[in-house]
């Protein structure tokens with residue numbers, strides 16, 4: 638019997654049109670094997686979190702994001718590093734998704750990546766992001782922990798990941814994350 642389809646949602650922590658992190662996730666989507674569909678979320682229209690807005694009714698952009706997370710078997714987040722941590726826009730989106738009666742990140746398989754033009758690959762941001770995801774009950778893939786440094790050497794002008802060694806790391810991440818999700822789903826259905 639063919640294995641069931643797996644759906645992965647990607648979230649980039651950057652809103653920039655020429656973002657390396659968004660480019661990485663789009664490259665990853667093209668590298669996904671048969672049977673794995675990759676959907677790209679957008680956090681661009683999510684307003685700044687305000688409990689008054691929450692009481693008035695979830696903004697459509699937040700409701701969409703929460704539904705996309707809930708429907709996904711797993712979520713891959715790629716984050717830039719801003720001043721040694723992840724960007725506020727990403728924290729804001731995750732804060733929204735962590736609230737209310739339906740909390741779709743709880744027990745959700747999540748993999749993290751970081752990309753930076755600098756030498757440390759955004760690892761400090763990714764470490765903070767992993768701690769944040771643990772705090773809201775996500776099931777974070779322990780390894781591989783991919784931090785891509787010197788992005789300008791590894792992406793083309795259209796922000797496609799071209800560096801072969803890094804592409805091999807992404808292939809491994811997709812394989813390991815798919816296996817992680819399968820184990821998670823089989824335990825959930827027991």
Ligand SMILES: Cc1cc2nc3c(=O)[nH]c(=O)nc-3n(C[C@H](O)[C@H](O)[C@H](O)COP(=O)(O)O)c2cc1C
Pocket residue numbers: 651652653655656657658659716717718719720721722752753754755756757758759
């Ligand atoms: C406010 C701000 C702070 C930054 N701080 C860091 C940093 O601490 N470490 C780092 O490696 N890059 C830092 N950068 C550079 C980003 O890594 C770079 O802009 C990168 O391209 C952002 O990722 P993106 O291309 O996906 O948007 C910073 C950029 C901004 C705008």
